[in-house]
Amino acid sequence: MTNPGPKILVFSTEKISDPAIDLAGLLKMHYQARAYTIIVPCSSAIKPRWVMFAFEQGFDGVFIAADGTDCPYDTACTDKTAQILTNTQKQMKERGIDPARLKMAAICSVCSEPFVKYIKSFSEYLSQNN
Amino acid sequence: MGKTIDIIKKTRTVPEEVKEKRKEFVRIKKLIIKSLKEGPKTIPQIAKESSVPAVEITYHLMTLRKYREIITGELDDMDEYFSYELNNTK
Amino acid sequence: MSNKIGVYICHCGNNISEYVDVERVRDSIENEKGVHIARTTMFACADSAQTEIIDDIKDNALDGIVIASCSPKLHLQTFREVAKRAGLNPYNYVQVNIREQGSWAHSDDPEGATEKAISLVKAGIGRTRFSKSLEHFTISAKNSVLIIGAGIAGMRAAIELAEMGTRVYLIEREHFVGGRLSQWGVLCSLNETGKELISRIYKRLKELDNITLFTGAEVISKAGSSGNFEVEIKITPRHVKTKCDPEGLQKAIDACPVEVPDEFNFYLTNRKAIFKNFDSEFPEAPVINMENCNRCGECLKYCDSIDLDQKTEIIKLEIGAIQVCTGFDPYEPKEGEFGYKTIDNVITLQQLKRLVELNEKQLFLNGKQIHNIAFIYCVGSRQFGKINGNNQYCSRYCCTVAIHSSLIVGKKYNDISCLHFTRGVRTYGKQELIYDEASQKGDIFFHFDENSPPTVEKSGNKTIVKVNDVYTDQIELGVEADLVVLVSGMIPRKDNSVVAILKTPVGRDGFLNEIHPKLRPVETVIDGVFISGAAQGPKNIEETVNSTLSAASKVNALICNEEIKLEPTIATINEETCEWCGKCLEACPFNAISQITHNGKKIASIIETNCKGCGICTPVCPVDAIDIIGYTNVEIESMIIELAK
């Protein structure tokens, strides 16, 4: 069997980015099957410990599909999610994990195309740097 | 079980105009696909080859793209035209 | 915690099963911990399948359900209802998306799609094991509202809410109702004046016995939360008990020796310490302003309902919601801005409106008859380029009002010509018609840009407006004007103490800020506090009324059942580990966190009525003492474990 490729954990948000990921499926845009989604209410609610836990458990990469400026809860969501990213990446460095294994991008509710592109390029990066 | 299409066929006929439009679409579709079998091309290239106005090619090609028969390829060096190719993974 | 879980894998016709080997998924998960039943089904959402699931739950006393089918956005509610019908708590149901994010997304990779589906279903089972039974919070709510401000916005909301069955307390800081509209003459495109419109509305308001109006009243404190607020209202006395007879009243006013500039007429005239702004004003009794009154007692001789000893009162109200309709202040130009206050025939648009009300046959200012008027637009609005000030916004109503004033002036007095110095006329929508009418009538429109504003200068006894008009190739023109009207826009209320008390946020422009202009246009981040009218930003009358009636329907919807249902998926605090640092409070966009003392220790506490369950507070906690129900560490981590396998 060929190498099945890297495993990616995706954190999506219930109202904004998860609908975009659904829409990608609806439009039959293909991306790596080894990308798994966990839905949270808001991307600013993702705990760094979950991300670290995912790496511990063997995920190769974690992708945060952030609310961005479309966040229904907080206009400062982009900054807050970015802060979580920075904090987590600091912890990753400390543990010798390449910080580029955690990626974030704002995905609006119809941004299926960007989502697929991100997952493809992220997956490529992870394969090359394995 | 019988199909309901057979029931409606008894009461409804298809207008000639609809049949004609379909034929026209299929004709241009064939020309586009034939042209793309040789490799990726831009809309003006397909138009020239098939002698169909480029504006018609845009409409038909984009429709075929919507139904995933064609996919978008590279942008040319001048950043003007995309090339299009047949979707072989379909 | 669920230990007897039923798992259903849906074929969705062949939408799923064409790419995902559903039987293999079933086989792979049936021996998972906690799984009691594992089945595949053609259409999980079909009636027959739903009945089967209900029977399974009942027959096997299942305490958790996982359905792997389409996106939860489509059928989460459907299956929660199924769970409910079977007597299972709907929050013990987990939906796993193996269609949009499974078979469809990976139709190019059936093997991958199947493997993914297996992992996703296992993660769903993991999550279900830790799921809790949850109930909606229901809190009681009072079907009563406090409306702050009795201008057109407040009065219209009061009437509508009262008619819909909500008890209304309407408070007004001034001693008369009507707000800015009562200062207005004939309204654009109507044959009705502002005063008349206000009287008409006031009469409707008086007929409703579930409205209580307090004038001279201000909110001084607020406690409680959505559904159950307690507010304190300070009521300044009127010093006049009932309405006086008109003759006695007039004599009392005449006798009053105090004269102060009249703010109602924008200081164009003076008034006495005892006054009414106009005859048909409501409530009908006059008022004595004690800041002006010298207690000479002259008025007491003519009017026996005057009581100079009335005291300020403070009353408490318990209400379910608050609607803020505090309106706007007109922008007052700075001294010297386009000659304001330095040149005697420069006035504001608001002053012009009063001037027209005060002058019957001919238009006079300072004893001089007016034959031509120069309007300078966007004073106090759209301040950028070489125009000083911080108000970048457009005040939206002023173009129309200025042009309409020109039409009114033309109709009321003969031989007045009008010149308009504009920044591009914004008579949007139907208002376009009056712009056309003014052009037809012979009004002349100039256009200047922000880098060459006009100047107003005195030359001898003449007032000259100079402008670089863009229509005439930017050559400077000088025009003589008998009257210069500065078309001043709207600014937020200068005295906005109510904002400090209610803690409603304001935007960069200083006006009250809604949560979102399209999604929640009259709601604030403070649950139960609604905003409307020009307090939110410049609006004309129709827009004000639309927003206020919109807010009224939101208020009514919130409290009409006398209870408020809240989602149970909100934040919780671990009382053991919380060490109160305040970071969660800082992060919360909804004021849903407070500090309490628990077993002698300061800790954070969630205000359940405010929490929206967004979880923004959770990652900021340095000791991980805060979680969102449904997204707790064990739930998320159990999913990660299964997905990583």
Place this chain on the structure above:
Amino acid sequence: MQEENKNREFDVLVIGGGIAGQESSLNLANMGLEVLLVEKDYSIGGKMIHLSKVFPTLDCSACIATPKISETARHPNITIFTYSEVKDIEKSGKKYIARVIKKPRYVKEELCSGCQECEFVCPVYVPDQYQYDLVGRKAVYVPFSLANPRVAAIDIDNCILCGACEKVCPTEAIDFTMEAEEIEIRFKAVIIATGFNLFDAHNKPQYGFGKFKNVVHSMQMERQLVPTRPFNAVLRPSDGKMPDNIAYVLCTGSRDKSVGNPLCSQVCCMYSIKQAQLLMGALPLADVTIYYINIRAFGKGFCEFYQQSKTMGVEFVKGKVAQITETENDNLIVRYEDIFEGKVKEAEHDLVVLAVGALPNPDVPDMFKNEKVELGEFKYVKQVDRFACPARTSMEGVFVSGTAAVPLDIPDSILSAGAASSEVNSYIKKLGI
């Protein structure tokens, strides 16, 4: 099932499932009233669901519209009839009776799973009205990806009756025997939320829409900017080239007595500025020029948004466009009077967008049987007490919401819809039945 539909009673009939109709319905439903929402299209969502981003916040339109749509669709107090038309409304005592025609979509809504298998096998291609004819669609199709209900429908007029869809449907949802169904409804009040029509750019022949290949209207450009866009990028229709010099012609069909519409449409300035900003993002090298008479940037945050577009490099030319002509290479010559310089000028562009305005929806009066609701001077539904009760019309119990009464932007439509719901609820409470 069908029997249940006959002679049903509701508190309120809302006509039109656009943003105004949804907002009115949701408010009423949240206040405890039973609402029937009738939508003539296959899906609720109106025009807003087809927009890209919305001014001045640049929120994604779908992100705002879809949650509201699903909330409307799921609300227990709201019943929705899509692809249905109100045939007539008449007063009966204190109540109203309406007959609603549910037109056949030839697909059983409750069975269709939206899988689109049928769409892929259908051999017929016709212009897709939801993409404003920029591409084609099939004769059986899921109208658009965000449709609600997201189920297929058959365009019977263009169907060649081959039956391929019926054969392939995994849920046997296709049913060619479906017929129009007439349902009688009783209710206490009605809200007209029928929205506006776009000005048909053909009616301004000097701009060459329909004749010149690279003259498009603003909704066509809007679709090109949406993530579910018809082309893969912003392209000009004549040959699929990425445009690098785009012109906007404002007031196409608005403020124009020659086409019978002297009103300002309120939205075209702002949506053009928004599109210009999005185009600057999508095509970083392109020039965008906006030809305008006055810029109506009046709403909250609008003026700031307009200023921002200037700093981004959008060029604003104050001038009325008189005529557009086509060059041999399909470029366009825009002839206009430059007001700043006072002379007639010409400029060449490779794509021209006509910022089309709003016109009243002419369907409204036909819905009433005996007494008809009065229209105003410009054929919008007349508001009889605009400042005190903006939703009130000439008929008691008949209210208007959104752009059926006057052109409005989205925030103002939503507020007007909110006002209508308040007025309706208090009316019903007073009716006391």
